[in-house]
Amino acid sequence: KQEVTQIPAALSVPEGENLVLNCSFTDSAIYNLQWFRQDPGKGLTSLLLIQSSQREQTSGRLNASLDKSSGRSTLYIAASQPGDSATYLCAVRPLLAGTASKLTFGTGTRLQVTL
Amino acid sequence: DTEVTQTPKHLVMGMTNKKSLKCEQHMGHRAMYWYKQKAKKPPELMFVYSYEKLSINESVPSRFSPECPNSSLLNLHLHALQPEDSALYLCASSQALTGRELAANYGYTFGSGTRLTVV
Numbered sequence: 710k711q712e713v714t715q716i717p718a719a720l721s722v723p724e725g726e727n728l729v730l731n732c733s734f735t736d737s738a739i740y741n742l743q744w745f746r747q748d749p750g751k752g753l754t755s756l757l758l759i760q761s762s763q764r765e766q767t768s769g770r771l772n773a774s775l776d777k778s779s780g781r782s783t784l785y786i787a788a789s790q791p792g793d794s795a796t797y798l799c800a801v802r803p804l805l806a807g808t809a810s811k812l813t814f815g816t817g818t819r820l821q822v823t824l
Numbered sequence: 825d826t827e828v829t830q831t832p833k834h835l836v837m838g839m840t841n842k843k844s845l846k847c848e849q850h851m852g853h854r855a856m857y858w859y860k861q862k863a864k865k866p867p868e869l870m871f872v873y874s875y876e877k878l879s880i881n882e883s884v885p886s887r888f889s890p891e892c893p894n895s896s897l898l899n900l901h902l903h904a905l906q907p908e909d910s911a912l913y914l915c916a917s918s919q920a921l922t923g924r925e926l927a928a929n930y931g932y933t934f935g936s937g938t939r940l941t942v943v
Contacts, residue, residue: 741929750912755934758931800932811857811869811882
């Protein structure tokens with residue numbers, strides 16, 4: 710059974726810091742890994758998608774890496790801003806037969822960026 | 825259109841009420857999902873529809889009844905809920921693909937959720 714863990718569970722940093730969020734998964738048989746952002750009481754916003762064959766993806770101040778063999782992904786946020794405050798979730802899509810499959814979510818990292 | 829739209833945004837219902845949650849997407853996705861999320865927890869899968877057919881039911885109680893009337897719509901019918909069913913209900917959609925190269929390219933799109941309170 711796939712298990713996905715995120716460290717740290719919570720993080721508070723001053724504005725302007727570069728930070729790294731970690732995601733670990735136990736089963737490397739995945740199609741891809743997706744990073745989401747969730748504001749309190751809101752839905753999930755997709756940030757980055759990394760295919761199993763890729764090593765990293767970048768979007769603006771965000772960079773996500775994937776090391777499938779070791780079961781790890783990191784989300785790097787450069788020059789953090791108060792608007793980055795949210796919960797960040799990673800999710801893996803399993804390599805299973807069929808046209809639809811269930812995402813397995815990590816436990817989440819709650820980020821607060823202070824002025 | 826790259827959105828998943830959920831209605832209503834908020835719903836308060838009594839334990840004897842019948843209500844429905846609605847989800848709509850026009851991205852041509854043929855896989856649609858219902859997730860339940862409790863506070864400070866990750867989303868938990870409830871149901872998966874693929875090509876309008878139920879393909880996964882995660883042992884959800886029968887007081888939750890999903891329906892996929894067409895490729896763009898997904899409903900969740902609620903009846904005789906309990907207070908512990910209060911949660912954020914999220915709808916998602918994705919391409920329904922087979923094959924490693926194709927499926928790896930596509931992720932999931934989530935709606936903004938329905939905040940359900942059972943009183």
